[in-house]
Amino acid sequence: MERGAGKKPDWLKIRLTSGASFAATRQLLDRHSLHTVCRSAMCPNLQECWTRGTATFLLLGTVCTRSCRFCAVGKAANPPVPDPLEPEKIALAIQSMRLKHAVLTSVTRDDLHDGGAEHWVETIRAIRAITPSVTIECLIPDFQSNERALDLVMTEAPEVLNHNIETVPSLYMKVRPQANYTASLQLLQRAKQQHGLTTKSGLMVGMGETAEEISISLDDLIRHGCDMVTIGQYLQPSALHLPVERYITPDEFDRYRIMAEAAGFQHVQSGPFVRSSYHAGALTSNTEMIC
Numbered sequence: 071m072e073r074g075a076g077k078k079p080d081w082l083k084i085r086l087t088s089g090a091s092f093a094a095t096r097q098l099l100d101r102h103s104l105h106t107v108c109r110s111a112m113c114p115n116l117q118e119c120w121t122r123g124t125a126t127f128l129l130l131g132t133v134c135t136r137s138c139r140f141c142a143v144g145k146a147a148n149p150p151v152p153d154p155l156e157p158e159k160i161a162l163a164i165q166s167m168r169l170k171h172a173v174l175t176s177v178t179r180d181d182l183h184d185g186g187a188e189h190w191v192e193t194i195r196a197i198r199a200i201t202p203s204v205t206i207e208c209l210i211p212d213f214q215s216n217e218r219a220l221d222l223v224m225t226e227a228p229e230v231l232n233h234n235i236e237t238v239p240s241l242y243m244k245v246r247p248q249a250n251y252t253a254s255l256q257l258l259q260r261a262k263q264q265h266g267l268t269t270k271s272g273l274m275v276g277m278g279e280t281a282e283e284i285s286i287s288l289d290d291l292i293r294h295g296c297d298m299v300t301i302g303q304y305l306q307p308s309a310l311h312l313p314v315e316r317y318i319t320p321d322e323f324d325r326y327r328i329m330a331e332a333a334g335f336q337h338v339q340s341g342p343f344v345r346s347s348y349h350a351g352a353l354t355s356n357t358e359m360i361c
């Protein structure tokens with residue numbers, strides 16, 4: 071399946087370790103009829119994260135209005151209307167899972183007048199209403215640079231505002247043709263400068279980028295007020311998606327980590343299986359977090 075780069079190297083072999091805690095997480099998510107990006111994006115860390123009792127909630131359904139070529143999430147121009155009960159269901163699940171740090175993300179909903187921003191706000195408020203101690207990380211879409219929509223979510227002051235640039239600018243047309251690199255940087259800058267939020271972004275590597283391009287993007291993120299960064303290997307979800315150009319070695323991931331730390335990031339995660347929500351709680355100031 072991974073045509074461009076050939077056979078998967080040993081360091082990308084996943085150790086499957088599911089047990090009672092994995093089943094409990096799955097049952098709870100199913101009981102609340104909740105969607106997760108863990109499942110929708112076919113995340114390689116699903117077994118590990120669910121066994122640890124954590125997950126990343128996917129808001130606004132499972133169908134995205136964009137056609138990014140790396141992403142396994144389903145796509146259509148007119149997805150179903152969002153479930154108005156979803157905010158409450160997510161809040162109840164977070165309470166049941168006893169999460170100290172909750173990570174939310176959503177499909178991109180360019181079909182909605184506000185991109186789904188009000189639904190995001192309702193979800194954040196529902197969570198805090200019943201679990202006020204939980205810290206919330208919002209991995210948001212770009213809301214088509216709609217400032218009102220961005221401000222709606224940012225005004226809720228999530229403990230972490232995450233928005234992925236995903237790749238270097240030279241690959242945008244190939245990887246995420248409906249997105250805009252500069253707009254993503256400006257979103258992060260808005261979160262920092264106008265709302266004083268802790269900001270985070272992420273990059274996939276192995277798509278044809280060079281180390282020099284990664285270095286430039288890391289500097290771009292720093293100049294736009296980004297505090298934390300994640301760097302992980304792109305994996306092709308199916309034969310219909312972009313092939314992997316190259317498997318980045320663990321040593322190269324170490325070099326990217328050193329590069330990012332030298333650029334000035336407060337927290338860096340860099341490794342083959344790193345995803346933007348992987349061990350997300352460990353990147354915040356609450357060292358007791360389980361997520």
Ligand code: SF4
Binds near residue numbers: 113116124125346
């Ligand atoms: S890394 Fe994030 S998306 Fe992947 S399984 Fe863990 S919580 Fe889910």
